[in-house]
Amino acid sequence: MEKRIRVLVAKPGLDGHDRGAKVVARALRDAGFEVIYTGLRQTPEQIAEAALQEDVNVVAMSILSGAHAHIFPKVVNLLKGKGMDDVLVVGGGVIPESDIPALKDAGIAEVFTPGTTTGTIIDFIKANVK
């Protein structure tokens, strides 16, 4: 069976701490996923366009700068605008628990905060990818 789960891993905005994103990318590769790693300083527009060209199943964003409430929903809306309705959008990084409900309302499927095992992320993706 040729199908692979394709995940875009991106760091939106002006946050340069990419260790977490790289750890997640490696773990996803080892779980058999194809990871398109786009790195630092991505704009929401770049993330959505890359997601379209790569026809990804999952967009995974890492942000430690506090801009998640603004950026995450923006990416979700841009994806919808491009006709990518069935992309699983997840996030991680430094995100206060109290911000998570609003993110979920905006279309983020799950937020993985510090301490989450990579296994949890992998299982969630496998269970929820469309």
Added chain:
Amino acid sequence: MDIAQELLNGSKLALSRAITAIENEHDDAVDIMKKLYPHTGNAFVFGITGPPGAGKSTLTDKLAREYRLMGKTVGIIAIDPTSPFSGGAILGDRIRMNDLTLDEGVFIRSMGTRGSLGGLSRKTADAVKAMDAFGKDIIFIETVGVGQSEVDIVKAADTTMVVLVPGLGDDIQAIKAGILEIGDVFAINKADHEGADRLNVELNMMLDLGGMTKDWRPPIKQVVANQGKGVTELITTIEEHYAHLKTTGQLTTRRTERTKNEMLDILKNGISTYITNHITASGQFDEYVKDVEDRRVDPYSVVNDILKGMLK
């Protein structure tokens, strides 16, 4: 969505979905390719290969930008290795081409090798056709550089460029077969590093020693991709080769050869599927295996009988 029709109408989403269908062997993949095929054969297909870390992606980014300034539309297929253990991959070429993401005239798709040994994904040729049918003027195929057996790229591209960097070996390395025989153009990247001129000399010597009877002596260009140096001259050289292919009729020869190889590949795939579905799937085959293992019969006779049955 009628993927093929939407693609021909210019939908990027359709192009993206078409490549996915091709890669994952969806039921509609063959149908899509049938509809797209009449619209292919127009794009200039340009292959870039070389050892890991040579700067292929960075150079592709710079070349693509120059082509965009020339008014051409660009497709890029960036191939990275699939892990033989997990089946997964880090597709990390796109990161070198970030600024091209929002250029409407550029479409970049990352693909894993997914088990194919020559460095090219089996589905690469069809993905190229999809981009061709979409209307891309030039399509880059940037491959995994896993050493000296990158010859698959020659079958897939019109012009092939080998990117080398100084310091990766001496003149003996330079004359080893494989990667160095397939270049129509050579680019020495990171030419600001020590050893660039030496490598240039060694390459020239290798080309001399080869006693090439080809009518095209592969030019060697020095570039510093991450500074954009030498890129314009490199494009001129690439375009010269493409023009040469056209005037000598070799473009047609190469493309006919490519079509032949692709047809044989499709045929072999079909036979392989037939074998899996009709022969090895049956309990009868396991019986044969047991007979052969117990030395009641030899494998050649058994296969001969199977073939006679198949081909009657």
